[in-house]
Each structure stands twice: as structure tokens, then as C-alpha cells.
Amino acid sequence: MASIDFTHIEKSFGEMAILRDLSLSVASGEFLTILGPSGCGKSTLLRILAGLERQDRGTVAVDGRIVDHLRPKRRDVAMVFQSYALYPHMTVAANMALPLTMRRLSAAQRFPLLGRLLPNTRSIESGIRRDVAHLADALSISPLLDRKPGQLSGGQRQRVALGRAMVREPAVFLMDEPLSNLDAKLRLQTRAEIKELHQRLGATFVYVTHDQSEAMTMSDRVAVMMEGQLLQVASPSEIYANPADRRVAEFVGAPKINLLSATVGEDGRIEIAGTLLSVRAKGSAGRTITLGIRPEAIGLSAKSDRDVISGYVRLVEHMGSDLFVHVDVPGAVAPLIARLAASHALDIVQGQPISLKIDTASLLLFDANGHRVSVERVGPTGVDARSKERA
Numbered sequence: 001m002a003s004i005d006f007t008h009i010e011k012s013f014g015e016m017a018i019l020r021d022l023s024l025s026v027a028s029g030e031f032l033t034i035l036g037p038s039g040c041g042k043s044t045l046l047r048i049l050a051g052l053e054r055q056d057r058g059t060v061a062v063d064g065r066i067v068d069h070l071r072p073k074r075r076d077v078a079m080v081f082q083s084y085a086l087y088p089h090m091t092v093a094a095n096m097a098l099p100l101t102m103r104r105l106s107a108a109q110r111f112p113l114l115g116r117l118l119p120n121t122r123s124i125e126s127g128i129r130r131d132v133a134h135l136a137d138a139l140s141i142s143p144l145l146d147r148k149p150g151q152l153s154g155g156q157r158q159r160v161a162l163g164r165a166m167v168r169e170p171a172v173f174l175m176d177e178p179l180s181n182l183d184a185k186l187r188l189q190t191r192a193e194i195k196e197l198h199q200r201l202g203a204t205f206v207y208v209t210h211d212q213s214e215a216m217t218m219s220d221r222v223a224v225m226m227e228g229q230l231l232q233v234a235s236p237s238e239i240y241a242n243p244a245d246r247r248v249a250e251f252v253g254a255p256k257i258n259l260l261s262a263t264v265g266e267d268g269r270i271e272i273a274g275t276l277l278s279v280r281a282k283g284s285a286g287r288t289i290t291l292g293i294r295p296e297a298i299g300l301s302a303k304s305d306r307d308v309i310s311g312y313v314r315l316v317e318h319m320g321s322d323l324f325v326h327v328d329v330p331g332a333v334a335p336l337i338a339r340l341a342a343s344h345a346l347d348i349v350q351g352q353p354i355s356l357k358i359d360t361a362s363l364l365l366f367d368a369n370g371h372r373v374s375v376e377r378v379g380p381t382g383v384d385a386r387s388k389e390r391a
């Protein structure tokens with residue numbers, strides 16, 4: 001286990017700034033995921049930590065010690081790549097043994113014939129074989145040890161790559177989109193296995209992905225990255241319920257958060273599609289703001305409800321346990337998506353009018369720059385009930 005500190009990291013490729021004054025600390029034993037769209041600089045940050053790329057400015061420390069001058073091998077980190085990076089001409093056993101061979105045998109001992117004649121070579125080699133066999137057993141890949149990577153499925157290759165990283169018993173595991181080449185079912189299974197592995201090893205994991213569901217399900221904390229900067233670093237539930245800004249809110253959650261333009265009256269009350277909601281937007285009187293409503297914060301309305309908006313059912317997607325109901329709301333640019341229980345399936349008919357209740361307690365408001373605006377709830381008499389602000 002080891003902590004990691006990136007301090008004021010900057011990196012450009014030619015004229016293009018990839019990482020901009022980025023600072024991030026990962027606690028010892030933590031599972032931290034760097035989440036962001038393709039090209040935002042996630043892999044570059046990981047490669048800098050692994051020593052495969054050199055930053056222009058700033059420092060990287062592992063367990064409090066600056067490692068910028070150390071070669072990749074000396075950093076006590078192991079990286080699992082998206083492509084697995086296995087040697088195609090070597091067997092699984094040889095691929096897994098490679099990090100140990102490089103570490104435990106001297107250059108002379110590694111010569112195929114001469115090496116065998118040198119003292120200790122055979123006993124070190126048998127120790128390596130024992131360690132590989134033990135790990136292969138733990139990863140359920142023992143029957144594959146004599147095969148070459150070309151004779152394995154994607155999932156099996158992924159396990160071998162994991163095994164090769166684990167065999168060194170590093171303090172830090174770096175994983176760069178390790179599941180992206182797997183099919184959906186295997187991805188779910190391997191996701192759970194990686195999480196279990198983290199719990200079992202207690203090592204520090206830094207995981208890179210553009211897949212928000214991977215980030216949300218596996219991590220202790222998620223660092224949301226865009227255009228070379230971190231927008232928010234927090235637990236998955238905090239990122240989801242209390243996003244720092246609109247880009248984070250949009251990136252996390254499936255189906256995506258609904259965004260609606262709304263006007264704010266002189267008294268701060270918000271109006272959408274002709275309905276005056278029971279909330280005020282703090283400090284935004286007279287302005288236009290964007291309302292963020294998660295699909296599960298929309299329900300079917302009862303007669304006495306407040307905060308009801310009406311529209312027409314455009315499309316119903318049956319997802320098994322849930323329905324994703326797309327609703328055209330007058331004045332909205334895109335349909336509103338509501339996530340409803342499948343038990344409502346018979347009540348909802350395409351093309352028919354529908355009344356929806358908005359749960360204002362989980363409403364998110366954003367100003368024109370995408371920054372959060374505080375919400376004040378208004379009681380039934382128009383008196384402020386309680387306010388919800390980003391901490």
C-alpha cells in the first residue's frame with residue numbers, strides 16, 4: 001500500500017496543453033477512479049505516475065517520496081493496459097513470470113544456456129514457477145499456463161494481464177481501461193472481480209475509464225476530469241447527488257440527467273412549462289437558469305400534488321424492472337426522461353397526455369456558466385421551508 005500525490009502537474013504535447021496544473025492525492029489503500037471523456041488526459045496522467053511519460057512541471061510522490069527521477073521498474077507500481085500488452089510469442093506462464101525474472105535473476109542468469117550453469121539460477125527459477133502457479137490458481141487460469149495469448153479469449157487475456165501485474169506484489173496498481181475490450185457480460189463480471197481483488201490485496205488502485213458505471217460501482221472516490229483539469233473529486237454518491245457543475249452532472253448517470261431551461265421570477269420562484277415550482281433559485285431573480293432533474297426524481301402525479309408538469313408520452317422503453325418514459329414537454333428542447341417502476345406499464349400509453357411530479361428535493365440548478373445555484377424550497381404557504389446548498 002502507498003499513497004500518491006500529484007502536485008501541480010502540467011504536460012503539453014507540442015502546442016497542445018494536455019494536463020493543466022493538476023493536483024490530486026490518493027490515500028493509501030484507496031480505489032480512486034479517474035473518469036472523463038476520451039482525450040481528456042487520463043492515460044497521460046497514469047503514464048506519468050508509472051514513469052512512462054515525463055511531466056513538464058510538477059511532482060509525483062509515492063508514499064511521500066518524489067519518484068520523478070525513478071525509472072518505471074523502480075516505482076513499485078504495476079500497470080494493466082487496455083490492450084493487455086502481453087508478449088504474443090511467450091506462454092501465459094512466461095508472460096506472468098517476466099516481472100519476477102527481471103527482478104530476481106541477474107542479466108547473466110537470464111541467458112538461456114549459460115544462466116543455468118550459474119549458482120542459484122535453478123532454485124530462483126523454481127521459486128518463480130511456484131509463485132506463478134499459486135497466482136494462476138487464485139485467478140482460475142491454471143489450465144491456460146502453457147497457451148500463448150493468441151489462444152485466449154479477451155477475458156482470459158485480461159486475467160493474465162492482471163496476474164502479471166499482481167505477481168510483483170506492487171504497492172500501487174494502475175489500470176487503464178482494462179475492461180474496454182470485453183463484452184458486456186464479461187465486463188460486469190470482471191468489474192466485480194477487480195473490486196474484490198482490491199479488497200483482498202488492500203493495495204492502492206488508480207483506475208482510468210470513460211465509463212461512468214465502472215467508476216461509480218468500483219471506486220471509493222471518483223476524480224472527474226475534463227480537458228486536462230479535475231472538476232470534482234468525491235465519493236460516487238456525492239458526485240451523483242451533489243455535482244460541482246453541470247458538466248459533472250451530465251457525465252454521470254444513465255439515463256442522463258434532464259436539463260431544462262427555466263425562467264426565474266422577481267421573487268426567485270422558478271417556472272417551467274407554465275408551472276410555478278415550489279423552489280426559489282437563490283440570487284437569480286429575473287434570470288434564465290438550467291434545471292437538472294434526474295430521471296428517478298420524476299414520478300406520476302396524484303391530483304393533490306404540487307410541482308406537476310404535463311406533457312405527452314413520446315416513447316416508452318421497457319427495461320425489465322424499470323420503464324424509461326420519454327415525455328414531450330411544451331417549451332422544452334428535448335424530451336424529459338422519467339424512470340418509473342415497470343408496474344406502471346399499463347398506465348402509460350404512447351401519444352397520450354401524462355402528468356409528472358418533480359421531486360424538488362433533488363433538483364439541481366445551474367447558472368449560464370454551468371455553476372451550481374442554491375435552491376430554496378418554498379412551503380405550501382409560500383414560506384421558505386428549507387434550503388439546499390452545495391457545501
Ligand SMILES: Nc1ncnc2c1ncn2[C@@H]1O[C@H](COP(=O)(O)OP(=O)(O)OP(=O)(O)O)[C@@H](O)[C@H]1O
Nearest residue numbers: 013018036037038039040041042043044045209210
Ligand atoms: N505521445 C503523444 N504525442 C502527442 N499527443 C499525444 C500523445 N499521447 C497522447 N496525446 C494526446 O493527448 C491527449 C490526451 O491523451 P490521453 O491518452 O491522455 O487521453 P485519455 O483521456 O486517456 O483518452 P482515451 O480514453 O481515449 O484513452 C489526446 O488528444 C492525445 O491525442
